[in-house]
Ligand code: FES
């Protein structure tokens with residue numbers, strides 16, 4: 001066990017955990033931020049996607065000991081009231097079915113648009129290729145990303 | 155508002171049992187607030203008092219309405235569409251409606267379950283009556299208060315109006331009086347043309363919670379003092395636990411206890427959904443998921459072969475014998491066994507005319523064999539459940555599809571009476587049939603009982619995939635006899651599977667061919683199988699619709715016109731009695747897809763496949779446009795038509811249809827679970843390939859056939875036919891037929 005002071009969603013938070021504990025479980029179990037989801041634990045499904053200094057990473061593969069003072073953003077910190085352009089586009093297009101994969105999808109999409117505000121189809125497919133949706137909402141996810149891209153441009 | 159008096163067939167019991175508060179009173183417990191911080195305006199807008207009119211709804215003194223959504227929500231959007239039906243008949247404005255997930259309550263609600271695309275179909279009448287009877291009570295209350303005949307009271311958007319005396323009042327103000335009235339036996343229902351909510355697109359009521367990451371799923375359950383549990387099961391089907399070596403695992407940090415549990419007692423007669431192979435598993439209980447995971451890796455178990463056994467199972471009152479053979483099974487042997495069975499005499503399920511003679515005099519015979527492997531459900535949320543068993547009380551929270559069936563197994567195993575068991579349903583991170591078999595709920599409860607603590611049992615992805623209740627492996631051989639004029643005169647299907655047959659002998663083209671033979675067989679297995687998004691149909695639709703494509707080609711006919719010709723025969727002069735489809739509705743979706751897809755127009759480099767199917771009471775047809783990019787097939791567009799009766803929430807219905815199509819294309823391309831000596835050869839998404847965005851269609855268009863038929867299923871009907879649309883388009887793109895799933899190779903691994 002070791003104590004870590006983390007910078008999560010703009011706040012300093014302290015946890016006492018084993019250094020090997022992935023951020024996924026630190027967020028979910030130690031900080032009760034359960035929006036970040038467990039889907040595979042091996043960086044294959046994207047359900048656990050968070051931002052580390054604004055870059056999308058799989059939190060199931062990120063040990064707490066590697067985080068240091070870097071900025072961690074989880075779905076709960078993407079916006080104050082669910083009004084990030086990507087979240088708004090998701091609601092507008094009514095993307096989710098079961099919804100389980102969607103926080104990860106949104107975090108991947110938000111990181112993509114931050115880097116590349118106007119991505120083409122192939123760029124969207126590339127950036128989203130790490131996120132699985134068993135319910136099959138891909139067509140809507142792509143539509144929502146394009147909508148968010150337009151609305152943040154205007 | 156025009157009304158039609160319809161007496162409720164379901165009786166008052168459904169509404170009255172749960173209305174101890176119907177005499178008026180304060181209803182507490184705002185569970186819909188949990189997890190959400192309210193804005194000051196929202197707090198101001200809260201009613202001071204709620205009045206419950208029946209088990210489905212309560213009305214606040216300010217006119218807000220809370221509608222209970224009886225069925226578990228797993229992505230079919232029933233939590234939005236079912237309350238929409240209640241709100242329609244209650245005649246309120248949708249913006250004044252709050253939706254709450256109802257707990258399991260078999261007295262108050264009927265059929266609280268997901269499966270077979272049945273929720274809306276079965277719920278339709280009771281949901282309408284729930285709204286209509288409450289509206290009637292409000293009208294009676296107004297009539298009584300104003301001393302006017304009830305017939306003169308009209309309603310609209312949550313208001314009660316008496317035109318003659320120019321009086322009007324909101325539902326909220328009349329709710330306390332209405333709640334004191336008895337629930338009427340009869341209540342007028344709206345005419346379909348007066349619908350204001352049904353048939354309009356309403357957004358997912360949980361949308362904001364989903365996109366902001368609020369706790370909604372079973373995995374998100376958290377309680378004071380809650381422990382985490384995981385299981386360890388034998389690595390191969392055909393093995394059982396012999397001994398456990400927990401010497402290193404037991405002393406690892408955060409570990410509370412390690413013990414074995416038996417899911418069902420010996421001699422217990424399992425019901426339909428009590429399927430479980432590994433009856434004895436090891437439970438590891440600790441403080442946190444990560445710590446339990448480490449101990450799970452350190453735990454050693456020794457296993458031994460099972461003996462073959464036969465047990466009596468109960469299927470909703472009728473008994474059947476389930477035979478479980480010993481042995482370690484492998485995929486290669488499975489396919490060889492199926493091929494061998496196909497050449498033996500099989501069980502005849504339907505025979506029309508004289509098929510043997512028809513084949514003898516045929517000018518041309520077309521024959522093809524189709525196979526498909528086992529599939530894992532791979533719900534994105536792995537199996538999990540929360541349990542707190544305290545003396546003779548058990549509280550359970552989590553995702554499951556058929557709570558009322560699981561409750562009984564639980565009661566029997568824990569020795570706790572049914573009425574002391576409370577099951578609360580969370581949102582399901584996918585179900586697709588897997589969460590009907592809720593053995594993990596029993597496991598969670600047993601672990602909690604032993605630990606005397608609240609426990610959340612979590613399956614890892616690996617457990618979820620290797621301890622599955624799989625879609626069976628199947629095989630079907632079709633033969634068609636064409637005469638010299640290329641008319642289809644004989645049809646023969648021989649189908650089977652491990653351990654279940656996929657045959658649906660009374661479906662199309664039965665009824666359209668004079669000489670018809672359908673026969674099947676099964677092979678016992680110790681792999682556990684169960685429902686998987688449109689069970690059986692999800693294979694047989696592909697085989698049948700691929701075959702009809704091949705037969706149409708052999709007959710020199712357009713594949714849509716060929717099917718329409720057969721359907722016309724079935725409509726005008728059907729063969730046999732039990733034809734399990736309506737040929738006119740079937741033809742309807744085909745004609746609509748022909749028009750909407752612009753069938754017959756060739757586009758350079760676009761290869762089109764068509765398919766249509768009827769299952770779960772709905773009809774679907776699809777045209778799939780495929781292109782080849784960098785040597786790989788890519789679905790450019792799918793045009794889909796659906797006849798599922800009245801569409802309650804059109805945009806959400808489209809979302810479901812799109813999902814079935816994408817999921818189907820993924821499984822057709824990649825879906826496969828193979829076994830070697832009883833061991834599932836894939837245990838996570840690095841080996842089990844799932845469809846990703848770059849492989850999904852670029853565009854999906856969904857069109858509904860408009861009619862006044864009561865709504866039918868949506869979660870499943872687009873899934874089975876799309877497999878054949880893929881196969882038929884692949885044939886045109888690649889020049890050879892695709893018979894064996896998955897079509898893009900047995901060893902495709904994602905990059
Ligand atoms: S849980 Fe991290 S990628 Fe799947």
Ligand code: FES
Pocket residue numbers: 096097098099100101102132133134135136137229534583584
């Ligand atoms: S919405 Fe269910 S997995 Fe994506």
